[in-house]
Amino acid sequence: MTSSRPTSPAKKAATTYREALRAAHREALLGDPRVFLMGEDVGRYGGSYAVSLGFLKEFGPERIRDTPLSESAFVGAGIGAALGGMRPIVEVMTVNFSLLCLDQIMNVAATVRHMSGGQLSVPLVVRMATGAGRQLAAQHSHSLEGWYAHIPGLKILTPAVLEDARGMLGSALLDPDPTLIFEHASLYNRTGEIAENAGLVPITGAAVRREGKDLSLVAYGAMLFKALAAADELQKEGIAAEVVDLRVLRPLDTETILKTVRKTGRAVVVDEGWRSGSLSAEISARIMEGAFASLKAPVERVCTVEVPLPYAKHLEDAALPQVETIVAAARKALRHV
Amino acid sequence: MRGRASCLEIFRQMTRIRRFEERCAELYTESKIRGFLHLYIGEEAVASAIIPQLRPEDAIVATYREHGHILVRGTPMDAVMAEMFGKIEGCSKGRGGSMHLYDAGRRFYGGNAIVGGGLPLSTGLALADRMQGRKNVTACFFGEGAMAEGEFHESMNLAALWELPVLFLCENNLYAMGTRIDRSEAEVDLLLKARSYHVEAATVDGMDPLAVAEAAEKAIRVVREEARPYFLECRTYRFRAHSMFDPDLYRDKKEIEEWKKKDPLPAFETFLKMQGWLDEAASAAMKKKIDAEIEASVKYAEEGTLEPVEDLIRDVVTPHITG
Numbered sequence: 001m002t003s004s005r006p007t008s009p010a011k012k013a014a015t016t017y018r019e020a021l022r023a024a025h026r027e028a029l030l031g032d033p034r035v036f037l038m039g040e041d042v043g044r045y046g047g048s049y050a051v052s053l054g055f056l057k058e059f060g061p062e063r064i065r066d067t068p069l070s071e072s073a074f075v076g077a078g079i080g081a082a083l084g085g086m087r088p089i090v091e092v093m094t095v096n097f098s099l100l101c102l103d104q105i106m107n108v109a110a111t112v113r114h115m116s117g118g119q120l121s122v123p124l125v126v127r128m129a130t131g132a133g134r135q136l137a138a139q140h141s142h143s144l145e146g147w148y149a150h151i152p153g154l155k156i157l158t159p160a161v162l163e164d165a166r167g168m169l170g171s172a173l174l175d176p177d178p179t180l181i182f183e184h185a186s187l188y189n190r191t192g193e194i195a196e197n198a199g200l201v202p203i204t205g206a207a208v209r210r211e212g213k214d215l216s217l218v219a220y221g222a223m224l225f226k227a228l229a230a231a232d233e234l235q236k237e238g239i240a241a242e243v244v245d246l247r248v249l250r251p252l253d254t255e256t257i258l259k260t261v262r263k264t265g266r267a268v269v270v271d272e273g274w275r276s277g278s279l280s281a282e283i284s285a286r287i288m289e290g291a292f293a294s295l296k297a298p299v300e301r302v303c304t305v306e307v308p309l310p311y312a313k314h315l316e317d318a319a320l321p322q323v324e325t326i327v328a329a330a331r332k333a334l335r336h337v
Numbered sequence: 338m339r340g341r342a343s344c345l346e347i348f349r350q351m352t353r354i355r356r357f358e359e360r361c362a363e364l365y366t367e368s369k370i371r372g373f374l375h376l377y378i379g380e381e382a383v384a385s386a387i388i389p390q391l392r393p394e395d396a397i398v399a400t401y402r403e404h405g406h407i408l409v410r411g412t413p414m415d416a417v418m419a420e421m422f423g424k425i426e427g428c429s430k431g432r433g434g435s436m437h438l439y440d441a442g443r444r445f446y447g448g449n450a451i452v453g454g455g456l457p458l459s460t461g462l463a464l465a466d467r468m469q470g471r472k473n474v475t476a477c478f479f480g481e482g483a484m485a486e487g488e489f490h491e492s493m494n495l496a497a498l499w500e501l502p503v504l505f506l507c508e509n510n511l512y513a514m515g516t517r518i519d520r521s522e523a524e525v526d527l528l529l530k531a532r533s534y535h536v537e538a539a540t541v542d543g544m545d546p547l548a549v550a551e552a553a554e555k556a557i558r559v560v561r562e563e564a565r566p567y568f569l570e571c572r573t574y575r576f577r578a579h580s581m582f583d584p585d586l587y588r589d590k591k592e593i594e595e596w597k598k599k600d601p602l603p604a605f606e607t608f609l610k611m612q613g614w615l616d617e618a619a620s621a622a623m624k625k626k627i628d629a630e631i632e633a634s635v636k637y638a639e640e641g642t643l644e645p646v647e648d649l650i651r652d653v654v655t656p657h658i659t660g
Contacts, residue, residue, distance in 0.1 A: 080465065117431070
């Protein structure tokens with residue numbers, strides 16, 4: 001996968017990340033009677049990020065199910081419903097809350113196919129908000145998708161661009177295995193234009209979002225836009241940065257990562273997770289394993305500082321990867337000759 | 338009161354489980370079976386009296402002590418024994434072992450080895466039935482130890498709130514591994530817990546197959562016909578230790594001996610003979626047939642195939658269907 005753009009030029013329309021997600025849900029609900037949505041406050045409240053606002057009226061309480069605050073039970077119910085022939089979309093309010101259903105995700109959803117010797121598949125989709133930047137402190141701000149990317153049996157999606165917000169859900173619902181979709185909370189209000197006929201996108205492979213020859217910035221989710229902004233900054237100094245959007249954290253598209261590093265010889269990995277044991281560590285290792293000879297400098301990493309995220313704005317900003325820290329890491333990578 | 342055929346079948350299934358597991362324990366000491374092995378010996382009346390009353394389209398969710406359940410469900414003993422041996426002919430192709438026996442065709446959704454972990458799954462299977470208008474029952478077996486887990490409470494609440502047709506079957510053997518119920522539960526009346534969620538609940542002597550069968554018949558009828566959850570506590574006892582690694586230091590030997598006096602196998606056999614439904618010759622013939630089935634399964638497992646290591650990562654994700 002290198003581009004999510006439709007092949008023929010189509011009329012563009014203004015939209016937001018949230019609207020793109022809403023369109024994806026509506027399409028799925030209208031197109032397949034087996035699809036239903038459940039989670040905390042998805043119905044009457046309209047979803048904590050207003051993704052499902054109005055759906056209860058449109059689709060009714062059987063298919064838009066408000067759940068009790070019982071993450072383990074409703075994610076497990078999603079697994080059971082998927083095994084029973086339905087195509088559930090389960091919304092978990094935020095990744096920190098998903099730790100309450102980690103047993104079901106890890107010990108059941110990810111393992112049933114294997115434990116049953118391939119007799120059963122779990123076509124479950126779990127969506128959740130992730131990420132920081134809104135001063136929500138240490139229990140609502142973390143980026144734990146890298147943890148989930150550790151687990152065989154799961155597919156981990158991180159839509160960043162509008163096309164992926166629009167297209168990944170439908171593809172995930174067609175996938176026979178459990179898929180987790182991480183929506184960075186700072187992206188819901190992101191605006192832009194999208195083809196009017198935008199639809200499903202592949203859920204394998206990374207995408208090169210900006211071409212460049214001097215170094216590679218590898219990012220996903222909201223960090224993609226910080227990486228792109230850093231590339232703009234670097235361009236002012238005559239440095240052409242290539243920006244890779246990972247899109248899918250598991251299975252990781254190693255080939256696209258190695259390809260860009262072989263081209264530029266220098267890489268900065270931007271990851272909103274903490275550095276220790278992080279996805280950025282995995283990417284760095286894969287670059288070392290697969291493109292060692294092409295490297296002109298050690299791989300740089302820009303991660304969240306190892307602190308539970310603080311409330312105070314200036315401290316939160318200081319903890320997170322920022323355009324300036326990405327630019328600084330890029331300059332450091334470029335200093336090696 | 339149940340008829341002759343039904344009672345003889347319950348007895349046959351109890352005997353199959355007992356002898357199968359006794360043989361498994363021997364095979365364990367011979368290192369033919371490894372990993373964890375949790376024996377159901379003493380508790381056979383529960384699975385044997387309940388599962389035959391389920392329909393093929395009903396679903397079963399079980400725990401890591403599930404050899405008996407899958408045998409009664411009808412999965413061939415050969416496939417179960419081969420699984421214990423880690424062979425590809427096993428019911429989970431050797432990937433699961435004793436604790437993760439599966440049979441998708443018989444809607445047997447596994448042994449779950451996380452205490453309480455199967456309960457949320459059972460609500461989802463029942464939800465799928467409800468949403469698709471099927472009058473199926475999902476039978477979810479778990480031990481009383483699971484009732485201290487949050488997943489029990491979350492699942493009971495959800496099942497009651499959404500009127501999900503789940504039959505919650507608590508196999509109360511009094512011990513959560515080594516911890517007796519009164520040392521882990523502030524409230525030992527388990528029915529109160531179920532009723533606090535407005536789930537109809539009953540308790541039955543799990544050492545009495547006829548009582549279990551009768552209680553289960555009612556419970557299944559309520560779940561199927563009224564499409565709502567039901568909680569049935571079966572009071573039972575395991576005669577063996579928790580697993581093969583357990584020296585059983587936490588139970589009074591006298592207590593174990595007292596419970597063994599309630600062993601459902603000899604008691605039910607005596608009952609069947611008193612009814613004139615079974616005589617010594619028929620009993621011996623039945624046991625001989627079961628032993629032959631067991632030995633055939635051991636031979637089948639011994640002669641089974643080890644999966645090629647090249648296939649190690651198979652069945653982690655579903656292969657893409659092309660064309």
